[in-house]
Amino acid sequence: MGSSRELKRIIATDCGSTTTKAILIEYVDGEFRQTVRGEAPTTVEKPLNDVTRGVLNAVTELEELARLKYDNPNIKFIKDNEILIMEDGVTGDTGVDAYVSTSSAGGGLQMMVTGVVARMTGESAERAALGAGAIVMDLIASNDKRANYEKIERIRNLRPDMILMAGGVDGGTTKHVAELAELVSAADPKPRLGSSFKLPVIYAGNTKAREAIKETLGDKVDLIITENLRPTLEVENLGPARDKIHDLFMEHVMAQAPGYNKLMSWTKGPVDGKISKIPIMPTPAAVGNIMQTIAKQNDIEVLGVDIGGATTDVFSVFTKEHIFNRTVSANLGMSYSISNVLATAGLKDILRWVPFEINESGLRNMIKNKMIRPTTIPQQLEELVLEQAIAKEALKYAFIQHKEFAVGLKGGQRKREISEAFSQSVSGETIVDMMSLDLLVGSGGVLSHAPRRNQAAMMLIDAFLPEGITRLAVDSIFMMPQLGVLAEISEKAATEVFEKDCLIYLGTCVAPVGKSKPDKVALTAHIELPNGEVFDEEIKFGEMRLLPCGVGETAKATLKPGRGLDLGEGKHQEVETELHGGVVGIVLDTRGRQPFELPAEASERVPLLKKWMKELKSYPEKILE
Amino acid sequence: MAQAYSPGLTVTESIVLRKERILPLKGKVLVKKGDKVKAEDVVAETKLPGKVVPLNLSNKLGITADMVNQYIKIKPGQEISKNDLIAETKGFLGLFKSQVRSPITGEVENISKITGQLLLREPRIPVNTKAFIDGIVVDVIEEEGVIVENKSAYIQGIFGIGGETIGEIKVLVDSPEAILEASKIDESCKDKVIVTGALATFDVIQKALKVGVKGIITGGIDDRDLKKLLGYDIGVAITGHEDIDITIVVTEGFGEIKMAQKTYNLLKNFEGHKSSIHGKTQIRAGVMRPEIIIPTEFTVEELGTQEAKMASLEIGTTIRVIREPNFGQIGKVTALPEKLTPVESETLVRILEAELEDGKRITIPRANVEIIED
Numbered sequence: 001m002g003s004s005r006e007l008k009r010i011i012a013t014d015c016g017s018t019t020t021k022a023i024l025i026e027y028v029d030g031e032f033r034q035t036v037r038g039e040a041p042t043t044v045e046k047p048l049n050d051v052t053r054g055v056l057n058a059v060t061e062l063e064e065l066a067r068l069k070y071d072n073p074n075i076k077f078i079k080d081n082e083i084l085i086m087e088d089g090v091t092g093d094t095g096v097d098a099y100v101s102t103s104s105a106g107g108g109l110q111m112m113v114t115g116v117v118a119r120m121t122g123e124s125a126e127r128a129a130l131g132a133g134a135i136v137m138d139l140i141a142s143n144d145k146r147a148n149y150e151k152i153e154r155i156r157n158l159r160p161d162m163i164l165m166a167g168g169v170d171g172g173t174t175k176h177v178a179e180l181a182e183l184v185s186a187a188d189p190k191p192r193l194g195s196s197f198k199l200p201v202i203y204a205g206n207t208k209a210r211e212a213i214k215e216t217l218g219d220k221v222d223l224i225i226t227e228n229l230r231p232t233l234e235v236e237n238l239g240p241a242r243d244k245i246h247d248l249f250m251e252h253v254m255a256q257a258p259g260y261n262k263l264m265s266w267t268k269g270p271v272d273g274k275i276s277k278i279p280i281m282p283t284p285a286a287v288g289n290i291m292q293t294i295a296k297q298n299d300i301e302v303l304g305v306d307i308g309g310a311t312t313d314v315f316s317v318f319t320k321e322h323i324f325n326r327t328v329s330a331n332l333g334m335s336y337s338i339s340n341v342l343a344t345a346g347l348k349d350i351l352r353w354v355p356f357e358i359n360e361s362g363l364r365n366m367i368k369n370k371m372i373r374p375t376t377i378p379q380q381l382e383e384l385v386l387e388q389a390i391a392k393e394a395l396k397y398a399f400i401q402h403k404e405f406a407v408g409l410k411g412g413q414r415k416r417e418i419s420e421a422f423s424q425s426v427s428g429e430t431i432v433d434m435m436s437l438d439l440l441v442g443s444g445g446v447l448s449h450a451p452r453r454n455q456a457a458m459m460l461i462d463a464f465l466p467e468g469i470t471r472l473a474v475d476s477i478f479m480m481p482q483l484g485v486l487a488e489i490s491e492k493a494a495t496e497v498f499e500k501d502c503l504i505y506l507g508t509c510v511a512p513v514g515k516s517k518p519d520k521v522a523l524t525a526h527i528e529l530p531n532g533e534v535f536d537e538e539i540k541f542g543e544m545r546l547l548p549c550g551v552g553e554t555a556k557a558t559l560k561p562g563r564g565l566d567l568g569e570g571k572h573q574e575v576e577t578e579l580h581g582g583v584v585g586i587v588l589d590t591r592g593r594q595p596f597e598l599p600a601e602a603s604e605r606v607p608l609l610k611k612w613m614k615e616l617k618s619y620p621e622k623i624l625e
Numbered sequence: 626m627a628q629a630y631s632p633g634l635t636v637t638e639s640i641v642l643r644k645e646r647i648l649p650l651k652g653k654v655l656v657k658k659g660d661k662v663k664a665e666d667v668v669a670e671t672k673l674p675g676k677v678v679p680l681n682l683s684n685k686l687g688i689t690a691d692m693v694n695q696y697i698k699i700k701p702g703q704e705i706s707k708n709d710l711i712a713e714t715k716g717f718l719g720l721f722k723s724q725v726r727s728p729i730t731g732e733v734e735n736i737s738k739i740t741g742q743l744l745l746r747e748p749r750i751p752v753n754t755k756a757f758i759d760g761i762v763v764d765v766i767e768e769e770g771v772i773v774e775n776k777s778a779y780i781q782g783i784f785g786i787g788g789e790t791i792g793e794i795k796v797l798v799d800s801p802e803a804i805l806e807a808s809k810i811d812e813s814c815k816d817k818v819i820v821t822g823a824l825a826t827f828d829v830i831q832k833a834l835k836v837g838v839k840g841i842i843t844g845g846i847d848d849r850d851l852k853k854l855l856g857y858d859i860g861v862a863i864t865g866h867e868d869i870d871i872t873i874v875v876t877e878g879f880g881e882i883k884m885a886q887k888t889y890n891l892l893k894n895f896e897g898h899k900s901s902i903h904g905k906t907q908i909r910a911g912v913m914r915p916e917i918i919i920p921t922e923f924t925v926e927e928l929g930t931q932e933a934k935m936a937s938l939e940i941g942t943t944i945r946v947i948r949e950p951n952f953g954q955i956g957k958v959t960a961l962p963e964k965l966t967p968v969e970s971e972t973l974v975r976i977l978e979a980e981l982e983d984g985k986r987i988t989i990p991r992a993n994v995e996i997i998e999d
């Protein structure tokens with residue numbers, strides 16, 4: 001890791017499938033701050049076919065905005081169509097010390113994984129690939145109930161960027177692992193990009209089966225052997241496989257994508273005082289990097305979501321051991337995949353969040369038009385409300401998938417403590433616990449660019465249904481990828497910017513868990529607000545309240561959930577705590593959890609939606625009348 | 626200035642087109658550089674590997690995997706016919722022999738000593754690649770395919786379904802905002818590519834299918850009709866492989882939308898001309914839009930492709946509105962204010978000011994327009 005003291009100015013970009021986002025990080029008054037940002041459409045596709053054009057466009061905007069900000073026409077980041085890196089460090093208005101980048105353009109990293117038992121080694125392989133930032137196109141396992149010929153057809157048709165093969169704990173089955181290798185060999189899969197090289201296959205399974213694997217696949221694919229990712233049922237060792245995935249991502253996948261060879265030669269910065277190449281990271285891997293850093297530094301549980309145009313990624317760090325999980329819902333997104341949200345959730349579930357009438361045909365056409373013209377922005381208020389309703393459903397489904405995936409290791413026998421036995425914690429159960437969650441972070445256009453931050457808070461609450469007391473934040477411009485890769489050259493710069501500029505705290509959500517009736521008290525709240533006022537109310541079930549409490553402010557609160565309801569200390573048990581404010585404030589939500597129910601009849605539901613939206617100040621009054 | 630807007634779709638009377646016609650796997654190229662080809666001509670052919678049929682011999686014979694070699698009667702690479710003897714155990718005193726016979730005609734791919742698995746492969750499946758456009762072979766990529774060039778009138782659609790097809794253009798409406806009635810489609814439309822105006826209704830598509838129309842070019846299509854036609858909802862925008870006997874190219878979008886006047890005029894001018902069209906759409910990872918290609922006369926000297934460039938948004942640039950309100954309307958940019966400006970939804974965006982064809986002046990997010998090249 002390089003010394004961050006020498007860094008004065010850094011450019012970081014994230015080349016997404018739609019947009020290339022550039023940020024400028026500067027060392028100002030003794031600290032690192034993110035000062036200017038720019039963006040431009042990604043140009044990895046025809047007609048330009050060169051990712052660096054989009055990067056230059058985004059950096060040009062950065063340059064123009066920096067000139068405006070500092071009223072200095074001499075600022076210059078680009079020279080001869082290349083980002084200008086000052087070998088001897090920045091001294092004047094020209095150039096930068098480092099340029100780093102992440103990428104998910106061109107569909108990101110697409111992988112297929114194999115394992116012997118789908119829910120054991122298969123799942124570990126999936127976790128390794130996802131953690132490395134890949135989209136897992138399919139998991140082929142010995143016990144996945146498909147006939148072998150079907151598996152072969154599937155492997156052949158997939159065209160992944162690479163395959164990760166796991167299976168067998170060390171010393172365990174070799175036959176099943178070898179059989180999977182034979183299926184891969186029979187399918188003779190071709191890589192997605194560039195037909196001139198062999199498909200990379202990483203073997204991270206039973207060490208005893210290595211020779212058999214070499215014999216079966218050695219000639220046909222580019223075989224890389226690494227440590228077993230599940231050496232015993234009780235242990236997962238994902239690191240070595242993940243590292244190999246990253247190496248191959250750079251060497252094979254990136255090198256095939258248009259313009260990436262040039263981009264790879266641009267990403268440089270000082271490491272140990274010398275200008276060195278800084279590898280481009282897959283976007284989700286970079287996000288994982290920064291999220292784990294924060295969870296560890298602050299000892300908290302974090303849940304993050306990035307809802308993009310094509311996919312929705314959910315990241316979480318739960319349990320005392322800071323277990324990291326990432327899932328990708330490859331077909332849930334707000335533009336390319338928006339139509340699939342409609343197909344998954346159904347019209348009824350989307351419309352349950354909409355406080356006005358709209359005909360089906362109009363909505364369907366609007367969704368499809370967004371799909372075919374993914375970069376358009378809702379200009380009309382009604383379209384904004386509709387997009388946000390769709391977002392709630394996309395987020396809800398992505399989170400369901402995450403909960404199903406983020407589980408304890410299955411198949412292992414572990415010693416259980418008495419307390420665990422009582423809490424019925426068993427292997428294979430989700431480790432996502434919304435009650436113990438400390439921080440929920442949203443990002444991606446629909447959350448980060450919501451015209452009102454209150455809308456982002458509303459979307460996060462409605463989609464994730466946080467329980468007990470949870471802080472809410474958005475990554476304003478989805479800076480986490482850039483910070484994740486920046487951490488590779490300066491952890492100090494990355495964490496400083498993260499704390500000061502990346503997260504925008506929305507506030508805190510207080511939501512008692514359980515069910516009650518509308519005429520019953522769900523929450524008795526005594527809250528001393530920072531403006532000197534005291535909020536005292538017995539709030540009935542099915543209500544929402546928004547209290548003012550700004551960024552950096554806290555409010556002392558005594559909160560008692562109603563009968564049958566729980567805020568984390570047990571049913572009907574009082575909680576004394578400090579609530580953190582934010583740009584939205586403190587949200588008290590007594591609409592119930594487990595279950596959270598909305599009336600099926602529009603005549604009952606719409607007035608409630610309007611009441612809650614008014615209380616949260618989500619939309620202008622005119623649309624809620 | 627940053628390019629915060631969608632690159633427009635190309636609609637032009639004349640463009641030098643270059644089409645790569647590549648086989649899915651390596652094979653044989655049937656034409657040579659300089660050859661004149663017709664759209665229907667096969668330019669390259671190959672054989673795709675047949676389906677793999679796995680057989681677990683050790684299970685079938687009731688022996689361990691390492692014993693399979695002792696009883697096998699065939700070798701990798703060997704051709705076999707259905708019911709040929711593959712393996713046989715010795716049995717007891719020549720009795721109680723277990724036999725395994727081939728379930729297919731094909732080839733032996735592999736015999737595994739580790740798992741006892743035998744892989745057989747069905748015969749290869751021939752596939753070919755056609756030229757798709759009338760033109761000249763300007764390059765041959767050995768064993769892979771060719772590059773064909775021509776000069777064409779050319780329209781990019783926004784969305785489509787169905788694969789490549791060829792047919793004569795027939796305009797069935799007298800204005801770009803008209804909506805075609807199904808009754809106007811008759812036998813004379815067989816094998817033609819018809820133009821339907823602002824909407825292709827479900828009835829129109831059904832009638833076209835019945836008559837044997839090759840393709841439909843329309844301003845808009847209703848998503849409900851599309852779902853009814855395909856029997857499923859299109860989830861992600863990757864199309865072109867639908868199992869239907871017609872190709873549909875949508876030039877503007879979903880819903881009833883007037884076809885751009887320029888597009889309509891071009892199609893009208895080239896009525897009766899042969900066209901090559903496809904509905905293949907992919908909106909991410911290798912953007913592909915449907916195309917309507919109408920080859921025109923040219924000389925070899927006119928060929929040679931132009932370098933791709935991104936049109937820029939300036940005062941006077943012709944734009945099309947691509948989202949409500951005013952969706953589908955054409956206008957000219959009158960101002961490009963730099964400052965972020967709130968629109969009705971309260972979103973802060975970079976905007977532009979424009980005057981629409983009917984004289985109405987609008988303010989619109991730059992992201993909600995696309996450039997129409999004049």
